[in-house]
Amino acid sequence: MSKLSNGIDPSVPPSGTGCVECEQTGSWWFHLRRCAQCGHIGCCDDSLNQHASKHAEETGHPIIQSFEPGEDWFYDYRTEAMLDGPELAPPHSHPTSQPTPGPEGRVPPNWQRVLIKAGRGG
Secondary structure (H helix, E strand, C coil), rough: CCCCHHHCCCCCCCHHHCHHHHHHHHCEECCCCCCCCCEEEEEECCCCHHHHHHHHHHHHCCCCECCCCCCCCECCCCCCEEEECCCCCCCCCCCCCCCEEEECCCCCCCHHHHHHHHCCCC
């Protein structure tokens, strides 16, 4: 079975440096995840909007990779397990100058309390 049919296409670059939907709505994220099939960047399940997992549900693209600096792990929503994967097209993370949570200027000063109140991590 090819990597593409497994939900991974190593040739596709990421869609940008931030969560696509949060950028469109002016929201913010905790951590970023990259769709290993189409490159969509979405926010993690500990973020307010959980756009990465929503993207997986809507598209059927089952595998994500962390888009955080220094992290290269993959996760498969189908099996709810970590897995090994190939090196994806660069860049491999958001810029190190971009804060976590991000993006700069949109994260409320009480962001930890906001996430906890929403029932998220943080």
